[in-house]
Amino acid sequence: MKPVWVLMCAIAVVGANSLVLSPIAADVALDFVEKSAPDVMLASAVYGGSTAVSALFLAPRADQMGLKRALIVALVILVIALFISALAPSLDVLTFAQGLAGIGAGLALPATYGLAADVSPKGQESATLGKVLTGWTLSLVAGVSFAAVLADLLHWRAVFGLMAALSAGLSVLIWKMQVPQRAAVQAVSPFKAFRVPGLLPILLAVVCFMSAFYGLYAYLGAHLTTILGFSTGMAGLGALTYGVGFGMVAPLDRLIDRFGATRAAPVVFGALLLVYLLMAVCAGQGLAIFGVCLFWGAVNHMGLNILVGQMSALSPSQRGAILGLYSATTYVAMFVGTAAFRPVFETQGFAVASVLSAACVAPALISALWTLRRSGHAVVSAAE
Structure with missing residues (x-):
């Protein structure tokens, strides 16, 4: 193999x-x-x-x-x-x-x-x-x-x-x-990467993006089985359609290279916010949720591509430390999102939890728009 x-x-x-x-x-x-x-x-x-x-x-x-x-x-x-x-x-x-x-x-x-x-x-x-x-x-x-x-x-x-x-x-x-032998290296703390300019706004976007995803995904299966009455096997279709959407949009990644992550980010995060609102609308409509999951996977793929690409480009010499922070931030968001969404799901239901996911994405969208505006001003200033 x-x-x-x-x-x-x-x-x-x-x-x-x-x-x-x-x-x-x-x-x-x-x-x-x-x-x-x-x-x-x-x-x-x-x-x-x-x-x-x-x-x-x-x-x-x-x-x-x-x-x-x-x-x-x-x-x-x-x-x-x-x-x-x-x-x-x-x-x-x-x-x-x-x-x-x-x-x-x-x-x-x-x-x-x-x-x-x-x-x-x-x-x-x-x-x-x-x-x-x-x-x-x-x-x-x-x-x-x-x-x-x-x-x-x-x-x-x-x-x-x-x-x-x-x-x-x-x-x-x-x-x-068989793996090529590499010389031993000294471990570098990911915390040193916090000093890299531009990292903190992207980490904020990662927190927003991942909390919205994991917080809602955690209770998708419970909603499909306990509220809508689907079997466990049918509930797995939610993950299946999400995964199909995630994979099928890969050929569109080249558009991010063409237009640039800074210009693509507001479009993608705006689309993701709309997907979560659409999920809230379809929460009680059974099979419609599976269709939304397809779009959810597609837009999330583009969002991940943007976030990882931006973080990797910040400082090639510190890429390992930066991606270590990315992984840690992702799973902190998984922990916080799963825990924080539980009382919302239990008391208010899946539709309100979907709206909460949309609210989580909003700061990432605002930050992306602000970054785009700053980059536009920088281009104008350079031209002058």
């Missing part, structure tokens, strides 16, 4: 675990006395928080350990955490296991991205990384959707058992993988 496909599968397993609880939350809750789907989603929030901490404090050590060894260690941690999840006798144990899984994920992601560059043919680093990143689409289209069906046919515990087995198999494949 080619190294690039192994690394893509590693991303897919990490991505699937981060998103799998939403469509199966109602089934998981049935196994625990007096627990509800929102209670189960607390485990997802803990996973996000744990991943953020790991990305800050463990990921910078990956270069010191060696990226290959770091990824194997991360996958072994995931194997243990996922088997504990599969056997969890209580929700507290499941939550602990997901926290442990977050430690592995926070180490796995930067190690995987770094290995993608190591195994890439010279001059094809971006193309190789692009293939590895499709693991996120694979996690949604195949992983999460199949997990929902598997939970319907067998049991939700089989989902975590299967992911644990896949993680174990991947650790063996990575152990056998």
Whole structure:
């Protein structure tokens, strides 16, 4: 198996675990006395928080350990955490296991991205990384959707058992993988990247973008099953259509290169705000939600492309530290969004939670418009 496909599968397993609880939350809750789907989603929030901490404090050590060894260690941690999840006798144990899984994920992601560059043919680093990143689409289209069906046919515990087995198999494949040797380097703290000009506004946009996504996605499955009465397998279609939308819009990424991220950002964030408002309108209309999920995935793909591209371009010499902050910020937003949206979903419903997501995106849209205006003024001043 080619190294690039192994690394893509590693991303897919990490991505699937981060998103799998939403469509199966109602089934998981049935196994625990007096627990509800929102209670189960607390485990997802803990996973996000744990991943953020790991990305800050463990990921910078990956270069010191060696990226290959770091990824194997991360996958072994995931194997243990996922088997504990599969056997969890209580929700507290499941939550602990997901926290442990977050430690592995926070180490796995930067190690995987770094290995993608190591195994890439010279001059094809971006193309190789692009293939590895499709693991996120694979996690949604195949992983999460199949997990929902598997939970319907067998049991939700089989989902975590299967992911644990896949993680174990991947650790063996990575152990056998030939990777060029790199000289050991000194770990650099991501906190030093805060001094890079222009970083904080983009991090604000990341917080807005990710809180809006994870906060609403966390309760999509519960809304489809407990409120609209869909089966767990049907609830998985939400993740499936989102993933299809996320993947099918990839050819349009070249438009961002053509017009520039600064000009594209207001359009994309404005479209995303409208998508969340449309989700609120369609919240009670059953199958219409799946159609909105398709557009949701497409617009989110463009938004992620803009954010990661802008952060990567800020300071090439500090790219690793900057992307470490990006990963940490993403999972802090996952933790905060999942936790903060819970009382809104429980008391006001999914439609109001969708409006809250639109409100979360609004600051990112305003910041993008302000940046565009500043860049326009700069061009005029230069011309004068």
